[in-house]
Amino acid sequence: MTELGDALRLEQSGTGxxxxxxxxxxxxxxxxxxxxxxxxxxxxxxxxxxxGGHRDPLSFSGVFLSPGTAGxxxxxxxxxxxxRSMTTAxxxxxxxxxxxxxxxxxxxxxxxxxxxxxxxxxKTVAAPDIPPPDKCLSASDAPPSTLTKSGxxxxxxxxxxPATIGWAVGEPSGEGEMRGWLRLADEAPIDAIxxxxxxxxxxxxxFDLGSSGWVPTVEFTGxxxxxxxxxxxxxxxxxxxxxxxxLNEDCEVWDSTGRLVAHSRQLASARFPASLD
Amino acid sequence: MTELGDALRLEQSGTGxxxxxxxxxxxxxxxxxxxxxxxxxxxxxxxxxxxGGHRDPLSFSGVFLSPGTAGxxxxxxxxxxxxRSMTTAxxxxxxxxxxxxxxxxxxxxxxxxxxxxxxxxxKTVAAPDIPPPDKCLSASDAPPSTLTKSGxxxxxxxxxxPATIGWAVGEPSGEGEMRGWLRLADEAPIDAIxxxxxxxxxxxxxFDLGSSGWVPTVEFTGxxxxxxxxxxxxxxxxxxxxxxxxLNEDCEVWDSTGRLVAHSRQLASARFPASLD
Numbered sequence: 001m002t003e004l005g006d007a008l009r010l011e012q013s014g015t016g017x018x019x020x021x022x023x024x025x026x027x028x029x030x031x032x033x034x035x036x037x038x039x040x041x042x043x044x045x046x047x048x049x050x051x052g053g054h055r056d057p058l059s060f061s062g063v064f065l066s067p068g069t070a071g072x073x074x075x076x077x078x079x080x081x082x083x084r085s086m087t088t089a090x091x092x093x094x095x096x097x098x099x100x101x102x103x104x105x106x107x108x109x110x111x112x113x114x115x116x117x118x119x120x121x122x123k124t125v126a127a128p129d130i131p132p133p134d135k136c137l138s139a140s141d142a143p144p145s146t147l148t149k150s151g152x153x154x155x156x157x158x159x160x161x162p163a164t165i166g167w168a169v170g171e172p173s174g175e176g177e178m179r180g181w182l183r184l185a186d187e188a189p190i191d192a193i194x195x196x197x198x199x200x201x202x203x204x205x206x207f208d209l210g211s212s213g214w215v216p217t218v219e220f221t222g223x224x225x226x227x228x229x230x231x232x233x234x235x236x237x238x239x240x241x242x243x244x245x246x247l248n249e250d251c252e253v254w255d256s257t258g259r260l261v262a263h264s265r266q267l268a269s270a271r272f273p274a275s276l277d
Numbered sequence: 278m279t280e281l282g283d284a285l286r287l288e289q290s291g292t293g294x295x296x297x298x299x300x301x302x303x304x305x306x307x308x309x310x311x312x313x314x315x316x317x318x319x320x321x322x323x324x325x326x327x328x329g330g331h332r333d334p335l336s337f338s339g340v341f342l343s344p345g346t347a348g349x350x351x352x353x354x355x356x357x358x359x360x361r362s363m364t365t366a367x368x369x370x371x372x373x374x375x376x377x378x379x380x381x382x383x384x385x386x387x388x389x390x391x392x393x394x395x396x397x398x399x400k401t402v403a404a405p406d407i408p409p410p411d412k413c414l415s416a417s418d419a420p421p422s423t424l425t426k427s428g429x430x431x432x433x434x435x436x437x438x439p440a441t442i443g444w445a446v447g448e449p450s451g452e453g454e455m456r457g458w459l460r461l462a463d464e465a466p467i468d469a470i471x472x473x474x475x476x477x478x479x480x481x482x483x484f485d486l487g488s489s490g491w492v493p494t495v496e497f498t499g500x501x502x503x504x505x506x507x508x509x510x511x512x513x514x515x516x517x518x519x520x521x522x523x524l525n526e527d528c529e530v531w532d533s534t535g536r537l538v539a540h541s542r543q544l545a546s547a548r549f550p551a552s553l554d
Contacts, residue, residue, distance in 0.1 A: 117521030
């Protein structure tokens, strides 16, 4: 069993799916939202498949209502529409807190058949030209404060383009862009559902604008556009509009063949140093 | 009463809000999805406000389950979380069909206080430099087939940049970009909730790639980033990845002061002529 496979293990439980959240995927006390997204989508795909529906993720839109913590978790998908080419569902992730069910996230998920949308490619955006992984900087070069109690960072082998890592030594570029490579630390292959985790796995792009604190997600929407080939994934994060402490963080992911396989946008809030005001 | 104000009129009905969809906002038989988004958000904001929560839209993520048609409509918001700075809700839009409630759309909506997020602007994207409205082409220059039974197009005064309107005379640029100006035909002011309608009001960007048919939305997410100043809104639509008949359509909206006030991305499916394959 791979580390990610283990984290996404679910057992049918009534109309939902029961799993276990682990500190291995937490930053501080909170289990990473990307892991919740992959977990929610895994459950939705299994409910859909068992009803004869589709199983590849096409879109995921979610809100995060409270931080997930280590312990049992219940994922409850509800199929809203099952059509010829797509299945649409809502899914909730909740945990029991002192005998009360507390919702962690709610999302709308669309499933389909990704093979069907592979060709022809009429337009795309090429991966930026960045140094190869062995010429990039590993996450272990990140400031110690970031690594404190972060099981999450240890699950990945992340390599940042040196041109976009100035923030780690107190010199953010101010561009609001981050580029690099990513794979799982145990080098397990990443499938279409795993891409949702990947879309939220890099440090927040607000770090490159001088922010250093936690960046709560207001809303996250990711589209999976292809099944990734094995090997390194290349990521680019950037923001286009940062105002009053709210910013969009856009992420693009290319596989090792250079194909765009996923992209996302999230609205997030961040605190910025007064010097940038 | 303005045309849009009339279309968004809602009366409390049980735990929800009752309204009326009109062919005036339809393209063919289907009421425009953007109108459903503005209607759903209006109801959500009113439910939130009456519970002491927030009322400005920050994010809207929705799926469209069946086409809305002229007639009574029920909008049912459910507040999921009400925090100090934001209120998060789910909202469904449904219509009665032969005595059965049929869901038209389901969405996740985040509300807040837009004034709070106005300043400082640390990064933004400027509106493209395009000819003024009176040097652009009006929607009445669109091919007659597009106008057939479209009350929707008559609700707007849309002016397209001549550089991105080749598709209207059978010469799509192939760039996948569209730019222009928009206001309501009755020149009523557009508020923050009205921006959701605006984000989906231009012709589909797939037209600029040679597609001419209907472009069903798989998922739509819009972020409202500011309250628009009165006057013309400027829009830019573009796509970054078009594969196997699925494309993302990104829209940005600037107000008459040049401020970015909203942006969105939708995943949509379109048919493309074989010559582009």
